[in-house]
Amino acid sequence: MSLTEPRSVDAASHSVPSSTSLKVTIPTLQEKKRNRTPISALTAYDYAMARLVDEASVDLVLVGDSLAMVMLGHDSTLAVTMEEMVLFTRAVRRGVRRALLAADMPYASYHVSVAEGVRNALRFVQEAGAEAVKVEGGRNRVELVERLTDAEISVIGHIGLTPQSVHRMGGYRVQGKSLPAAEQLLEDALALQAAGAVLMVLEGVPREVAARITAELTIPTIGIGAGPECDGQILVLHDLLNMTFAPAAKFVRRYGDAATLIRNAVESYRKDVESGSFPSDAESYHLSAETRGRYERTGTRQPRKA
Numbered sequence: 001m002s003l004t005e006p007r008s009v010d011a012a013s014h015s016v017p018s019s020t021s022l023k024v025t026i027p028t029l030q031e032k033k034r035n036r037t038p039i040s041a042l043t044a045y046d047y048a049m050a051r052l053v054d055e056a057s058v059d060l061v062l063v064g065d066s067l068a069m070v071m072l073g074h075d076s077t078l079a080v081t082m083e084e085m086v087l088f089t090r091a092v093r094r095g096v097r098r099a100l101l102a103a104d105m106p107y108a109s110y111h112v113s114v115a116e117g118v119r120n121a122l123r124f125v126q127e128a129g130a131e132a133v134k135v136e137g138g139r140n141r142v143e144l145v146e147r148l149t150d151a152e153i154s155v156i157g158h159i160g161l162t163p164q165s166v167h168r169m170g171g172y173r174v175q176g177k178s179l180p181a182a183e184q185l186l187e188d189a190l191a192l193q194a195a196g197a198v199l200m201v202l203e204g205v206p207r208e209v210a211a212r213i214t215a216e217l218t219i220p221t222i223g224i225g226a227g228p229e230c231d232g233q234i235l236v237l238h239d240l241l242n243m244t245f246a247p248a249a250k251f252v253r254r255y256g257d258a259a260t261l262i263r264n265a266v267e268s269y270r271k272d273v274e275s276g277s278f279p280s281d282a283e284s285y286h287l288s289a290e291t292r293g294r295y296e297r298t299g300t301r302q303p304r305k306a
Protein backbone atom coordinates (compact mmCIF):
# COMPACT_ATOMS: atom_id res chain seq x y z
CA MET A 1 0.00 0.00 0.00
CA SER A 2 1.35 3.45 -0.81
CA LEU A 3 2.03 5.99 1.90
CA THR A 4 -1.08 8.13 1.72
CA GLU A 5 -3.41 9.94 4.08
CA PRO A 6 -5.77 7.58 5.91
CA ARG A 7 -9.13 7.51 4.11
CA SER A 8 -11.46 9.99 5.77
CA VAL A 9 -15.16 9.29 6.23
CA ASP A 10 -15.92 11.81 3.46
CA ALA A 11 -13.37 10.40 1.06
CA ALA A 12 -14.77 6.94 1.64
CA SER A 13 -18.33 7.95 0.86
CA HIS A 14 -19.36 7.34 -2.72
CA SER A 15 -20.10 10.17 -5.07
CA VAL A 16 -23.32 8.71 -6.45
CA PRO A 17 -25.36 11.30 -8.39
CA SER A 18 -28.30 12.40 -6.25
CA SER A 19 -31.02 11.41 -8.75
CA THR A 20 -29.84 7.82 -8.54
CA SER A 21 -28.70 7.69 -4.92
CA LEU A 22 -31.67 5.80 -3.41
CA LYS A 23 -30.76 2.36 -2.09
CA VAL A 24 -31.91 -0.36 -4.49
CA THR A 25 -34.08 -3.04 -2.87
CA ILE A 26 -36.09 -5.98 -4.18
CA PRO A 27 -39.26 -3.80 -4.31
CA THR A 28 -37.30 -1.23 -6.38
CA LEU A 29 -36.55 -3.93 -8.95
CA GLN A 30 -40.14 -5.19 -8.91
CA GLU A 31 -41.34 -1.65 -9.55
CA LYS A 32 -38.91 -1.36 -12.45
CA LYS A 33 -40.52 -4.42 -14.02
CA ARG A 34 -43.99 -2.94 -13.57
CA ASN A 35 -42.84 0.37 -15.11
CA ARG A 36 -40.88 -1.38 -17.87
CA THR A 37 -37.68 0.36 -16.75
CA PRO A 38 -34.73 -1.89 -17.64
CA ILE A 39 -32.67 -3.21 -14.72
CA SER A 40 -28.86 -3.05 -15.01
CA ALA A 41 -26.76 -5.70 -13.29
CA LEU A 42 -23.06 -6.60 -13.31
CA THR A 43 -20.74 -8.92 -11.49
CA ALA A 44 -17.98 -7.61 -9.21
CA TYR A 45 -15.53 -9.50 -7.05
CA ASP A 46 -13.36 -7.00 -5.16
CA TYR A 47 -13.64 -3.70 -3.30
CA ALA A 48 -12.25 -1.37 -5.97
CA MET A 49 -14.28 -2.73 -8.87
CA ALA A 50 -17.43 -3.02 -6.74
CA ARG A 51 -17.07 0.60 -5.78
CA LEU A 52 -16.70 1.72 -9.39
CA VAL A 53 -19.70 -0.36 -10.48
CA ASP A 54 -21.78 1.02 -7.61
CA GLU A 55 -20.73 4.61 -8.35
CA ALA A 56 -21.90 4.06 -11.94
CA SER A 57 -25.39 3.44 -10.47
CA VAL A 58 -25.81 -0.16 -11.62
CA ASP A 59 -28.90 -1.61 -9.87
CA LEU A 60 -27.67 -5.08 -8.93
CA VAL A 61 -24.15 -6.29 -8.13
CA LEU A 62 -23.64 -10.04 -8.17
CA VAL A 63 -20.60 -11.73 -6.67
CA GLY A 64 -20.83 -14.47 -9.27
CA ASP A 65 -19.17 -17.85 -9.00
CA SER A 66 -17.72 -16.84 -12.38
CA LEU A 67 -14.95 -15.49 -10.13
CA ALA A 68 -13.59 -19.04 -10.16
CA MET A 69 -12.64 -18.40 -13.79
CA VAL A 70 -11.99 -14.67 -14.09
CA MET A 71 -10.35 -14.07 -10.68
CA LEU A 72 -8.89 -17.46 -9.75
CA GLY A 73 -8.01 -18.85 -13.21
CA HIS A 74 -9.96 -22.12 -13.00
CA ASP A 75 -11.41 -23.49 -16.23
CA SER A 76 -14.98 -23.80 -14.86
CA THR A 77 -16.97 -22.44 -11.93
CA LEU A 78 -17.00 -25.79 -10.12
CA ALA A 79 -13.84 -25.33 -8.06
CA VAL A 80 -14.71 -22.23 -6.07
CA THR A 81 -15.54 -22.90 -2.40
CA MET A 82 -17.87 -21.31 0.15
CA GLU A 83 -14.88 -19.87 2.03
CA GLU A 84 -13.63 -18.14 -1.12
CA MET A 85 -17.08 -16.86 -2.06
CA VAL A 86 -17.62 -15.43 1.42
CA LEU A 87 -14.22 -13.69 1.33
CA PHE A 88 -14.90 -12.04 -2.03
CA THR A 89 -18.46 -11.10 -1.04
CA ARG A 90 -17.18 -9.36 2.11
CA ALA A 91 -14.78 -7.31 -0.01
CA VAL A 92 -17.53 -6.34 -2.45
CA ARG A 93 -19.84 -5.45 0.46
CA ARG A 94 -17.36 -2.74 1.52
CA GLY A 95 -17.55 -1.18 -1.95
CA VAL A 96 -21.30 -1.27 -2.55
CA ARG A 97 -23.64 1.29 -0.99
CA ARG A 98 -26.52 1.78 -3.43
CA ALA A 99 -26.92 -1.38 -5.49
CA LEU A 100 -28.62 -4.54 -4.30
CA LEU A 101 -25.83 -7.00 -3.41
CA ALA A 102 -26.32 -10.67 -4.30
CA ALA A 103 -23.98 -13.60 -3.78
CA ASP A 104 -23.82 -16.76 -5.84
CA MET A 105 -24.17 -20.07 -3.99
CA PRO A 106 -21.17 -22.07 -5.28
CA TYR A 107 -21.24 -25.64 -6.52
CA ALA A 108 -21.52 -28.16 -3.63
CA SER A 109 -22.84 -25.54 -1.19
CA TYR A 110 -26.48 -26.64 -1.69
CA HIS A 111 -26.19 -29.96 -3.50
CA VAL A 112 -25.80 -32.29 -0.49
CA SER A 113 -28.92 -31.27 1.43
CA VAL A 114 -31.43 -28.46 1.73
CA ALA A 115 -30.37 -27.90 5.36
CA GLU A 116 -26.75 -27.38 4.32
CA GLY A 117 -27.89 -25.02 1.56
CA VAL A 118 -29.81 -22.93 4.09
CA ARG A 119 -26.82 -22.85 6.47
CA ASN A 120 -24.52 -21.70 3.69
CA ALA A 121 -26.95 -19.06 2.44
CA LEU A 122 -27.23 -17.70 6.00
CA ARG A 123 -23.43 -17.27 6.01
CA PHE A 124 -23.65 -14.97 2.98
CA VAL A 125 -26.21 -12.81 4.78
CA GLN A 126 -24.66 -12.85 8.26
CA GLU A 127 -20.92 -12.93 7.56
CA ALA A 128 -20.76 -11.13 4.22
CA GLY A 129 -23.72 -8.75 4.15
CA ALA A 130 -25.39 -10.16 1.03
CA GLU A 131 -28.98 -9.06 0.45
CA ALA A 132 -29.89 -12.01 -1.79
CA VAL A 133 -28.41 -15.31 -2.92
CA LYS A 134 -28.56 -16.95 -6.33
CA VAL A 135 -29.02 -20.67 -6.95
CA GLU A 136 -28.82 -22.54 -10.24
CA GLY A 137 -31.48 -25.05 -11.25
CA GLY A 138 -35.21 -25.44 -11.93
CA ARG A 139 -37.90 -27.55 -10.30
CA ASN A 140 -35.24 -29.54 -8.43
CA ARG A 141 -34.55 -26.37 -6.34
CA VAL A 142 -38.13 -25.68 -5.28
CA GLU A 143 -37.75 -27.06 -1.74
CA LEU A 144 -34.49 -25.15 -1.25
CA VAL A 145 -36.03 -21.88 -2.46
CA GLU A 146 -39.00 -22.38 -0.12
CA ARG A 147 -36.75 -23.02 2.88
CA LEU A 148 -34.51 -20.04 2.07
CA THR A 149 -37.55 -17.81 1.68
CA ASP A 150 -38.84 -19.07 5.06
CA ALA A 151 -35.48 -18.06 6.50
CA GLU A 152 -36.01 -14.48 5.18
CA ILE A 153 -33.38 -14.86 2.47
CA SER A 154 -34.21 -13.36 -0.93
CA VAL A 155 -33.51 -15.89 -3.65
CA ILE A 156 -32.54 -15.29 -7.26
CA GLY A 157 -33.23 -18.29 -9.51
CA HIS A 158 -30.95 -19.09 -12.44
CA ILE A 159 -32.19 -21.27 -15.30
CA GLY A 160 -31.19 -22.05 -18.88
CA LEU A 161 -27.45 -22.42 -19.34
CA THR A 162 -26.40 -23.14 -15.76
CA PRO A 163 -22.59 -23.32 -15.70
CA GLN A 164 -22.53 -25.58 -12.62
CA SER A 165 -24.18 -28.25 -14.85
CA VAL A 166 -21.44 -27.98 -17.49
CA HIS A 167 -20.68 -31.71 -17.47
CA ARG A 168 -24.34 -32.76 -17.66
CA MET A 169 -24.97 -30.27 -20.50
CA GLY A 170 -21.84 -31.48 -22.33
CA GLY A 171 -20.43 -27.94 -22.53
CA TYR A 172 -21.72 -24.38 -22.41
CA ARG A 173 -24.69 -24.72 -24.77
CA VAL A 174 -27.77 -22.60 -25.39
CA GLN A 175 -30.73 -24.27 -23.62
CA GLY A 176 -34.45 -24.38 -24.44
CA LYS A 177 -34.06 -24.67 -28.21
CA SER A 178 -36.69 -27.39 -28.78
CA LEU A 179 -40.39 -26.89 -28.02
CA PRO A 180 -40.39 -29.36 -25.06
CA ALA A 181 -37.20 -27.79 -23.67
CA ALA A 182 -38.67 -24.29 -23.99
CA GLU A 183 -41.85 -25.46 -22.23
CA GLN A 184 -39.77 -27.03 -19.46
CA LEU A 185 -37.87 -23.78 -18.91
CA LEU A 186 -41.14 -21.88 -18.48
CA GLU A 187 -42.40 -24.50 -16.01
CA ASP A 188 -39.12 -24.26 -14.08
CA ALA A 189 -39.41 -20.47 -13.93
CA LEU A 190 -43.03 -20.62 -12.71
CA ALA A 191 -42.19 -23.27 -10.09
CA LEU A 192 -39.30 -21.21 -8.70
CA GLN A 193 -41.44 -18.07 -8.64
CA ALA A 194 -44.20 -19.98 -6.76
CA ALA A 195 -41.56 -21.20 -4.29
CA GLY A 196 -40.63 -17.60 -3.48
CA ALA A 197 -37.83 -16.56 -5.89
CA VAL A 198 -37.70 -12.77 -6.22
CA LEU A 199 -35.70 -12.51 -9.46
CA MET A 200 -34.86 -14.93 -12.26
CA VAL A 201 -31.60 -15.03 -14.22
CA LEU A 202 -32.11 -16.44 -17.73
CA GLU A 203 -28.78 -17.46 -19.22
CA GLY A 204 -28.14 -18.72 -22.75
CA VAL A 205 -31.71 -19.16 -23.94
CA PRO A 206 -33.30 -18.14 -27.26
CA ARG A 207 -34.65 -14.59 -27.29
CA GLU A 208 -38.19 -15.79 -28.02
CA VAL A 209 -38.20 -18.17 -25.05
CA ALA A 210 -36.83 -15.51 -22.67
CA ALA A 211 -39.47 -13.06 -23.92
CA ARG A 212 -42.25 -15.58 -23.16
CA ILE A 213 -40.89 -16.33 -19.68
CA THR A 214 -40.53 -12.59 -18.97
CA ALA A 215 -44.15 -12.01 -19.98
CA GLU A 216 -45.44 -14.91 -17.86
CA LEU A 217 -43.53 -14.13 -14.66
CA THR A 218 -44.51 -11.41 -12.21
CA ILE A 219 -40.92 -11.27 -10.87
CA PRO A 220 -38.20 -9.54 -12.95
CA THR A 221 -36.04 -11.57 -15.33
CA ILE A 222 -32.37 -10.69 -15.76
CA GLY A 223 -30.90 -11.96 -19.02
CA ILE A 224 -27.40 -12.92 -20.08
CA GLY A 225 -27.38 -14.18 -23.64
CA ALA A 226 -31.20 -14.16 -23.51
CA GLY A 227 -32.11 -11.20 -25.71
CA PRO A 228 -33.46 -7.71 -25.08
CA GLU A 229 -36.98 -8.53 -23.85
CA CYS A 230 -35.78 -9.54 -20.37
CA ASP A 231 -36.57 -7.04 -17.61
CA GLY A 232 -32.85 -6.48 -17.08
CA GLN A 233 -29.40 -7.49 -18.29
CA ILE A 234 -26.31 -8.80 -16.55
CA LEU A 235 -22.77 -9.31 -17.82
CA VAL A 236 -19.58 -10.57 -16.26
CA LEU A 237 -17.55 -7.40 -15.59
CA HIS A 238 -14.36 -8.93 -16.97
CA ASP A 239 -16.11 -9.70 -20.29
CA LEU A 240 -17.24 -6.11 -20.61
CA LEU A 241 -13.68 -4.86 -19.92
CA ASN A 242 -11.71 -7.37 -22.06
CA MET A 243 -10.09 -9.00 -19.05
CA THR A 244 -10.82 -12.67 -19.81
CA PHE A 245 -7.95 -13.65 -22.16
CA ALA A 246 -10.48 -15.47 -24.37
CA PRO A 247 -12.64 -14.61 -27.36
CA ALA A 248 -15.91 -13.00 -26.29
CA ALA A 249 -19.17 -14.95 -26.50
CA LYS A 250 -21.82 -13.75 -28.98
CA PHE A 251 -23.83 -11.96 -26.27
CA VAL A 252 -20.91 -9.96 -24.86
CA ARG A 253 -20.43 -6.34 -25.80
CA ARG A 254 -17.01 -4.91 -24.93
CA TYR A 255 -17.29 -1.43 -23.48
CA GLY A 256 -13.63 -0.96 -22.62
CA ASP A 257 -10.19 -2.50 -22.99
CA ALA A 258 -8.73 -2.68 -19.50
CA ALA A 259 -6.23 -5.36 -20.62
CA THR A 260 -4.54 -2.93 -23.04
CA LEU A 261 -4.74 -0.07 -20.53
CA ILE A 262 -3.07 -2.14 -17.78
CA ARG A 263 -0.50 -3.77 -20.07
CA ASN A 264 0.61 -0.37 -21.45
CA ALA A 265 0.78 1.22 -18.00
CA VAL A 266 2.84 -1.65 -16.56
CA GLU A 267 5.20 -1.68 -19.55
CA SER A 268 5.77 2.08 -19.24
CA TYR A 269 6.52 1.63 -15.53
CA ARG A 270 9.02 -1.17 -16.22
CA LYS A 271 10.79 0.92 -18.89
CA ASP A 272 11.00 3.95 -16.59
CA VAL A 273 12.51 1.81 -13.81
CA GLU A 274 15.03 0.27 -16.21
CA SER A 275 16.03 3.66 -17.69
CA GLY A 276 16.36 5.25 -14.22
CA SER A 277 13.70 7.90 -14.94
CA PHE A 278 11.49 6.56 -12.14
CA PRO A 279 11.45 7.75 -9.42
CA SER A 280 12.38 11.39 -10.08
CA ASP A 281 13.67 13.80 -7.43
CA ALA A 282 10.12 15.17 -7.07
CA GLU A 283 8.91 11.65 -6.31
CA SER A 284 11.50 11.26 -3.51
CA TYR A 285 11.40 12.25 0.18
CA HIS A 286 14.12 14.63 1.46
CA LEU A 287 15.87 15.50 4.69
CA SER A 288 15.37 19.07 5.92
CA ALA A 289 18.10 21.48 4.76
CA GLU A 290 19.63 21.59 8.27
CA THR A 291 19.65 17.81 8.78
CA ARG A 292 20.97 17.34 5.27
CA GLY A 293 23.99 19.56 5.96
CA ARG A 294 24.79 17.69 9.16
CA TYR A 295 24.14 14.36 7.51
CA GLU A 296 26.51 15.13 4.64
CA ARG A 297 29.24 16.14 7.08
CA THR A 298 29.09 12.68 8.67
CA GLY A 299 30.50 11.37 5.38
CA THR A 300 30.19 7.92 3.86
CA ARG A 301 31.31 4.97 5.96
CA GLN A 302 34.41 3.23 4.70
CA PRO A 303 33.81 -0.41 3.73
CA ARG A 304 35.17 -2.81 6.37
CA LYS A 305 38.47 -4.48 5.60
CA ALA A 306 38.11 -8.14 4.71
Ligand code: KIV
Pocket residue numbers: 043062063064065066067104201203224234235236
Ligand atom coordinates in the same frame (compact mmCIF):
# COMPACT_ATOMS: atom_id res chain seq x y z
O1 KIV B 1 -21.46 -16.37 -11.97
C1 KIV B 1 -21.93 -15.43 -12.63
O2 KIV B 1 -21.25 -14.46 -12.94
C2 KIV B 1 -23.32 -15.53 -13.04
C3 KIV B 1 -23.87 -14.45 -13.92
C4 KIV B 1 -23.26 -14.48 -15.24
C5 KIV B 1 -25.34 -14.48 -14.00
O3 KIV B 1 -23.99 -16.44 -12.68
